[in-house]
Amino acid sequence: MMTSRAQSGANWVQGSCWPPALWWGWMNCSSSRMETYKVTVTTGDMVHSGTFDRVFITLVGSEDRSERTVLSTEGQDLSSGMVMELAVSAPDLLGDLLFVRLDKEQCFFLPDDDWFCSKVEVTTPSGETVLFPCYRWVSDKWAVELREGKAKKVFEDQHPILIQQRTGELELCHNLYRWAVFREGLPKMVGIDDPALLPHDARFSFTKAMDLLVRSKTALDELKLRSLADRKKPWTKWEDIKRIFWFNKTMVSGYVQKHWEEDWFLGYQCLNGCNPVVVQRCCQLPPNFPVPSCLVNPFLEAGSTLEKELLKGNIYLCDYKVLDGITPNLINNRLQYMVAPLCLLYKKTSDQLVPIAIQHTAIGGIGLIEILERAVQSLTYSSLCLPEDISARGVESVPNYYYRDDGLCLWNSINRFVKGMVKVYYPDDNAVVKDTELQSWIKEIFTEGFQERPESEIPQSFTSLEEVTKFVNMVVFTVSAQHAAVNSGLFDFSSWMPNSPSSLQWPPPITKGSTTMSDILKALPDINTTVRLMATTWLLSKQPSDFVALGQYPWEHFIEDAPCRLILELQEDLAALSQKIKERNAQLELPYTYLLPELIENSIAL
Incomplete structure (x- = not known):
């Protein structure tokens, strides 16, 4: 650190x-x-x-x-x-x-x-x-x-x-x-063609490399899907999808398979699924989403209207505009379809979040690199800082938002630890200003990583202990807790493929109420695409053999009394948080476990 x-x-x-x-x-x-x-x-x-x-x-x-x-x-x-x-x-x-x-x-x-x-x-x-x-x-x-x-x-x-x-x-x-420049507008990369030329410490360890190799080679076998990996045919029966799923389900994926068609569960996934950072409070409908009140009023509380619920703060929006205009792949020589949906959600009096309107925007003509460029251009320092991001999206009070609740507790625990560590090595603001290595570090992040974009809000220098603490806090949280929140549940929510298909072979419906289950089956990915999705998400979600949990320091880098004491305090803090999360989860039909401290790796492993 x-x-x-x-x-x-x-x-x-x-x-x-x-x-x-x-x-x-x-x-x-x-x-x-x-x-x-x-x-x-x-x-x-x-x-x-x-x-x-x-x-x-x-x-x-x-x-x-x-x-x-x-x-x-x-x-x-x-x-x-x-x-x-x-x-x-x-x-x-x-x-x-x-x-x-x-x-x-x-x-x-x-x-x-x-x-x-x-x-x-x-x-x-x-x-x-x-x-x-x-x-x-x-x-x-x-x-x-x-x-x-x-x-x-x-x-x-x-x-x-x-x-x-x-x-x-x-x-x-x-x-x-x-x-080295990968592409103009994107963060720069290490200018080396062969990783073997890097010092050994900058490469994957033998343990991690072999673990990843073996897991990638055996994923289909462990999931009992090897015989289906080359079948380029579409699914014809729901029972066949259920059959391959039956051998590989987890507690969560079994729950997903049971409830994936229910409106409230879509709302739950917007809050606690693999992408819990998109949902935001909606006070005014966006210009590209002119939802007529007459269409949604029947789904609201009796006697209420969309306008009233907007004023009450009970309407939320998921906007996947970053996907708008993506050129889909050819898979098995068939053109796939992709949408950039807008989803309007309503908080019911039962505290459930349910969709009341979904709009599929048209597909267009750009690709993966352009998605990265859009993401970089929209990325800001405040969006990487969880408390500021929660506030900016207006979701401080939405109920049953366990990602937010656990994430903020983790953010605060990490903050106490980082603040103490920074104070040990930098007793005052002057020490921060005088450290030319520290100043060069943040300047290089701004210049090479964020392409000198002032709108990114990334600092170009540090002038105080508070600024250093905030930035290091953000980095530690992002590479540990945030990564766990968006990565650990991939297999849970995607292994029942109809809940989260990796591609669509038919365009989305344009007429409400015209889609049948047979139509959905035709739109789903082919058999080989399905099993490879399952293998990929299984591989990404599986805990590595050299896993080290957040707050654990098996290597003795810190030898002074003060940092060692702070490490112990962090571990005690995380243990108390873990107990608190487990007590809450015991009351839930579907526990939220992705931010349990002992399940969070101390840094991104892939």
């Missing part, structure tokens, strides 16, 4: 990043006296973390450096989870330990075998133990330099070696991660 180089623990280097005069001139290697430092090195416990290559360690202090000491020789395995203790000799006392350098040489008869180091602990001759978090890969090309776990901002580095090392690491990162 923090931008401090020290906080991240490890820095990549390609060779030495200091001029020879600095590297050698300040060292005093003439003394014949030898001092011994006790070093404990921990190899990560992930698959393939170990190595058979030769690994070396060097301790660098403010007064001197140690000998380059071998951790393992050729053919001696630094195996996964292994803890190695060794003595490292130095010509004299090193002074304050500045960092630890790890590098590796390939075994001459084996391919390059990267090594994952979790941490290094050094006990000085005086008995002081210093922790150097790593959690990085060490390769022949990318040596690693580890600072002590205590964070330092750029203006707090005083020693010339630390200043030069920090500058060199930034220059190396700038050379590695160059920006």
